Amino acid sequence: MVEFTRRTLMATSAAAAIGVGAIGTATAADADTPGAPTIRGGLQRLATTARGAEVTGPFVFENGEVLFSLQHPSRDNPGPYDTAAVGVLAGHQFEFNGKNDEFDALEAPRSADAQGRVQVAGGEYDILVQEGAPIAGGDAKWGHPETPDGTDIAAFDGSRYGDVGYNPDMNFFVPTDDEGLEGYLFTNNETSPGSITRTPISRDEDGWEADLENAMNLENLAAFREIGGTRINCYGDLSPWETPMSAEEDYSHPRVSGPATVSDVVDAESGVGVRGAAAFWNRPDPTEIARSIEELFDESWYPQGTWALAGLEMQAYYLGAEPVDQDGETNTTNPIGDGYPNRYRYGHIVEVTEPTSAEPTPVKHHAMGRAAFECPEFMPDERTVYLASDGANKGLYKFVAEEPIPSYDDRMDVRGTLFAARVTNEDAARNQPPADVDLEIEWLELGTASNAEVESWIADYDDLTQVDYLETHAETDWQADLETALAEADEEVAINGNQDYIADAAILEWATQYAEEGPNGVDEDLRRVPFLETRAAAKAIGASVEFRKAEGIDSLDDAEPGDFLYVGISELNDGMADDAGDVRMERVDGGVVYRAELESGYDVSTLESVVVGPDATDRESVVDAAPINVDNVMVLDDGRVLLCEDKGSFGRSYPNDALWVYEPPTSLHVDSVAISQETTGEADLTLSSIPNGLAGGRVTVSLEHTDVAEIVGASYHDALELTAGPTISDDGSTAEFRFADIDDEIEPGTTDVTLATVELEGVGGGTTDITADVRSLDDDEGAAIEAQPRPGVVVTGPPPVGGGVGGRAPSDPDGDGTFEDINGNGRLDYDDVVLLFEHLDDESVTLNVDAYDFNDNGRIDYDDIDELYDEL
Structure with missing residues (x-):
């Protein structure tokens, strides 16, 4: 472990370990956060971008070459670095040996x-394509959406979500040959409207x-226009079945700002001060709502996400709406009628199915909820999806499909359960340094639905326009006095909410029924709430919607239990470092990278910090040497992780x-294992890499x-020929191993x-930790291997x-306890239900409440039989 603190800075050895120049010592102010930075x-630094640009959209080809986007570089840079681009780090190839000795660390750019x-360390940035490049025979521009009649969206005036094509992010490659060199x-x-561009690329001897x-x-x-198009497409994922998954980062989705809840609004009988941007979605010229609020109320505020309402008019024109008056500079307040975008159609994960066909088909996974999704991570079971949302107080989410997603003939039939994370350990709320505190997670079930069901609920709002905003909320006829009608509507929506969409009262009623009946006991007309208003619903039931700028999430493509899921928190502040909620840690504006060990069923329950960024007040040399504001993360095949920055100086x-x-x-690692009493099982002792x-x-x-x-027994790996013992203690509590790989049978770079x-x-019912204690562990160069012990659990x-059946003891096939x-x-079947029914009063059942308490009420009863049957 290489660790930097404000009180003691290890000099040249630490500098060499992270590939930067020498580091001196520094004194600390009392306000500094201990353990910031920590690695x-x-x-090691592999590349730096041109001034003003983020590192986004990393991808690594099968041959080890790296690609990323040059997102929004400064226009003052010399060409071609003044234009957004996607390029390959030519001259560098990962060897996937698990070690950073394959390249010399890049020095910080000084000139x-x-x-x-x-x-690029040891290479150059070879640009493949740049924003606005002519494509399709010059009939279109790379990254530029068009209206149905073929007009470039960049031709319109009005508010924009950045320059068109200036913000390339996600890059994923779908090969069309066996070598992975063409595809x-x-x-x-x-941007808004969003854009996903498919570019054929190939590699020869020249690159x-x-x-x-x-x-x-x-x-x-x-096919894209039929689903409303996409909006603010950020990062994404490549599914295990090789389809691109694009995340819509709709920052404008909050209905209440910051940590406030819908309950706060209802209790106050007003949303003044806390109403979020979503309420003003269909307002004419929506980005001007902050100015209007300032004029209407003594208490002015900026509804969270308002800036992301920019580009909504462009989205409407993309869909075919008749453009309102274009005065050459700004939007007007003349309302847009037919063709205005449906608020609930954005903020989703978009799958590009049939990606190599003549016309790829998009599918929005509505059942995965709505948020400012930066990226998803689809797990190898093809059912479990983790979802990271960008911005302040946004949360972490998980979706579990009932069947493997590619097994559904129609993606709209994909059905599953949506969850939100809640932090449960008290240490997370004791104002401690993030470097010292793990976050213990439980997953709160929000609801179960299919894509088709959620799509049907969304369609109820398809015909709402900017005209409705005025006619629903203003008493004055807008056609007679637009200015007065708009002010009346703004005031009404700020206080009582936008009545064109799901009402505050509906969210509270859903939360009330949820508390009384559970997520599956709510009224049918309320089932839509957690899927269309995901963040508000999660807040209402106590999820820890405090995570700040969760901008990266990834694991190994073939991850198994025991491997790690990485989560990048670009800035640890706001909801994660305040005086309220489940998470109240000391502030680290430089951000934190967490990792979670995958458990059975691809569940995660603990986030541990592995990279902590610096404090903003740290001395220059310290900040130079540590990653800050980590955005996208990508796990390489050998377990190393690419960390992409998005902050600047x-x-x-x-x-x-x-x-x-x-x-x-x-x-x-020591395996976790479930065994029955009086039977045996095995647990392996495994090094993650050498x-x-x-x-x-x-x-x-x-x-x-x-x-x-x-x-009761122990054995060595066959490759270890020189061994002692193993020695098992008389009470069966320990086993000691001593070994040497004298014939070098286990090669350097081997993993697992x-x-x-x-x-x-x-021996008896219950659980016990099983741990490994490293007395010594050396590599082939004579250096100590500093292995982190990862304990397991034995469940009997x-x-x-x-x-x-033949005297066999019960088992726990899904590992849930x-x-x-x-x-x-070895499986759950109908005979299990019958056997429990017939022997419900036997001591083998009644003395093992934890094993058969399927309804989780602390006792054995007939409802346990019903719950077991429901699991079939």
Whole structure:
């Protein structure tokens, strides 16, 4: 672990470890956050962008080459770095050996020339395509949506969500050949209307090349316009079945600002001071609402997300609405009628199905909720999706489909359950440094629905326009006196909400019924609430909607339980560092990268900080040496992680954002295992990686409670020929291993190295931790391997019920702690329900409440039978 603190800064050794110049020492003010910055593992700078640009949309090809977007560079940079672009880091290829020794760390850009261009360690930035480049024979521009009649959206006046094509983000490559050297690059552009561009690219001996003649803006296809198009397309993911997943980062979705809740508004009988941007979605010239509020109320405020209402008129024109008067400079307040975009159609995850066909087809996964989604992470089970939302007080979400998503013949039939995260540990609310506090997570179920169901609810709002905003909320006839009618409508909406959409009262009624009946017991007409007003619903039931700028989330493409999910929090402030809620940590404006170990069923329950950014007041040399405001994250095949910055100078000696490569520390895992009483099971002892090989070591495995389980056997990996023991203690609580890899059978760079296996026997019902203690562990270069221990859990179950099938004991097939497989045949089936019914009063059941309490009420009853049947 390389750690920087404000009180003691390790000099040259720390500098070498993260690839920067020498670091001095500094004194600290009392207000500084301890542990900021901290890097648990290794870190090196791979690239820096041109001045003013973020590092976005990282992608790594199968051959190890890296690509990213040059997003919104300064127009003052020398060409071609004054124009947004997508390019490859030519000259650098990852070897996927788990070690950052494959490249020399890039020095910080010091000269004006270096700061005005992209720099790459050991290579160059080879631009493939730039904003506005002619495509399709010159009939279109790269990243530019068009109206149905073919007019470039950039031709219209009015508020814009940035220059068209200036904000390329997501990049994912779908190969069309076996070598992965030819295919289609899918790129998002953050704008309104949104844009997803498909560009054919290929690689020969001279490098990668883009075929702009055959590139296409997918937004201009009829299939995209039919679903309302997309909006503010940010980062995304490539699904396990190789379809691009684009995230709509609709910052304007908050209906109440910051930490406020709908209950706060109803209790105050007014939304003045807390009403969010969503309420003003269909207002004529919506970005001017803050100015109107200032004139209407003594208490002026800026509704959260108002700036992201920019471009809504452009979205309407893209859909075919008749343009209102264009005066050459600004929007007018003349309302747009037919064709105005439906607020609930944006803020979704958009899948591009049939990505290599002549006309790819978009599908919006409405059942995954609405937010300012920066990116999703689709897990290898093809059912579980983690969702990160950008901005202040936005939350973390999870969706679990009932069946693997690609198994549905029609994506609109995809059905599943939406969850919001809640932080449960008290330490998270004790104003402690983020470097010292893990976040314990539980997932609150919001509701279950299919894409088609949610789509039907969304369609109820399709015909709402800016005209409705005036006619619903103003007493004055807007056609006779537009200025007065608009002021009346603004005042009414600010106080009582926008009655054209879901009302405040409906959200509170949903929350009330949720508390009384659970998520599946609410009235049918309220089921839409958590899917259309996701953030407001999550707040209403106590989810920790405090996470600040969750801008990155990723894991290994083939991740398994024991691997890690990484979450980038670009800035740890606002809701995560205030005086209210479940999360109240010390402020770190430089942000934090968390990781969560994947558990059975691809669940996660603990976020641990592995990279903590600096404080804004840290001395220049410290800030130069640590990543700040990490945005997108991407996990490489060898477990290293690309960290992309989006902040700029932040007290640095240079103004450029950087692309870092994070090398996580080696971890020593002990498997979790579930066994029945009087039966045995095995748990492996596994090193996550050995970049420099393995010479040998001494490790002890221990059980905390021998009244639950005992170690009854142990063995070594076959490759370890020189071994001692293993030695098992008389009480079965420990097993000691000593070994050496004298023949170098385990090669450097190998990942997931199983060292040994312990055999465990269930003694009594319950759980016990199983831990590994590293006495010594050396690599082939004679250096110590600083392995982080990752404990496991042994769960022992009840004895056979009614004799079982052949005397087999029950098992827990889904790892949730209850034993659904009562007959011990390894699966849940109808016979399990019958067996529980017939033996409900037997001691084998009544003395094992935790195993069979399926309704979670603390006792065994007939409802447990019903709950077990419902799981079939």
